[in-house]
Amino acid sequence: MILIGERINGMFTNVKEAIADRNKQVIQELAQKQTEAGASYLDVNVGTAASDQESAIQWLVETIQETCSTPLSLDSQKPAVIAAGLKAVNIENGVILNSTPLNKKSDEEVFDKYLEMAQQAGPKGSIIALTMDKNGVPQDIDTRVSIAAEIVSKATEKGFDTQRIFIDPIILPVKVPNAQVQPGNILSAIDQIKYLSDPAPHMTIGLSNLSQGATERSIINRIFLAMAISRGLDSAIVDVLDRDLMNAVATAEMLMNKQIYSDSFLKVYS
């Protein structure tokens, strides 16, 4: 399971303040803690409040890299912010560009831009591609699968290895009215998308979005994550500091035979 630690994000107050104050300690502690908890990548998102997003992401990348070599996931919808972050990244560790839709109404070339930057980031450069296009987030399974197919085909045409693509089928909050049908749709989409190519693209989700605004966030997150792992989800952007979540991941992987059962499988994982 490729787990991307979500905590270095300007939407959290402590991170937002640390960015404004250029307080390295807060960021470096979050980087170390998430690494120790088992993060494969650290997400880096300056948030919408940062005054100069390009210099903010560079500062974040440099600050994290001073303290650990965990690969980073540069998280922005703006190609210029990703490009700025990339300048500071040690690409030998690997990097994910997070994330791009297939295209936007305002920018039909956005997917190509992210793909090109990932290619320039060397053999360990990956992208997260959202099953979303100029019409927004699809409400059904088939449109998600067909956008994913187009993503895989576009990347393959450009000689980009499918194993460097993470497809994100976009999970919506369970609390949003009329989005009630979504979690089951996401599971079916994962089921189908993993057969689009061989080797298959990775599948990822921004898990915490599911429980946005709900009162029982942790159990909603971990129960859905277990279901999704059983369909072939092999990556997720999560709170790796949530111990119950990490135990659920270890158990789900053991059950799906990605780890061998041993009496202390939870300890082995952590």
Place this chain on the structure above:
Amino acid sequence: MILIGERINGMFTNVKEAIADRNKQVIQELAQKQTEAGASYLDVNVGTAASDQESAIQWLVETIQETCSTPLSLDSQKPAVIAAGLKAVNIENGVILNSTPLNKKSDEEVFDKYLEMAQQAGPKGSIIALTMDKNGVPQDIDTRVSIAAEIVSKATEKGFDTQRIFIDPIILPVKVPNAQVQPGNILSAIDQIKYLSDPAPHMTIGLSNLSQGATERSIINRIFLAMAISRGLDSAIVDVLDRDLMNAVATAEMLMNKQIYSDSFLKVYS
């Protein structure tokens, strides 16, 4: 979710002793507690140690029915024990006969016998049928599905409503060497079996068998149960007194839209 409470079973020492001593209090407390915890049915299994299994099951049924009207699941591989239990059952509450393979080497008519008894038990009489035949427990998905198809077809021929059949694909302990591949197989079997007829048969599993002999039993049980609910499992024989398990069920059902999300969905369920 049709949850069958597993605790009144002679394999548990307190139940075994209560049966030997004809101690009503132990049994009646287990019946009440499981009913309050949300059991749809109470499993009734005298265990292999009981000296006279036929009189023991009758005593259990009568003892439980003195204190609550929760429907019972008569649990024995011996038709004579089921028949004895049935004599004492209040069939107006409903009853499940648990369980029969399609046939056995030693008794090719065993499925027919259970079906006939379920028919005699009136409109609320159901059976649990194991995807198992004279060759034992299948090691693959396809054999499970084809045995299930034969079960559904045999029952339909005899005019038995498919909604009165619970198919149990038989989950083996994750700790058994070479059985590591089983949990994923069971999920795929559930996926396929539910399309065998319309209306579909119920799907059930004896969940606790999965974690037999393992150290982290509760988390293994609840993580697998969540995965299976996402495939269409609509019944399980479980420890309904395991609060974490019941919360996992509530969350899984909410995510699969079998319950509406509300801020207090866990409380509403319990």
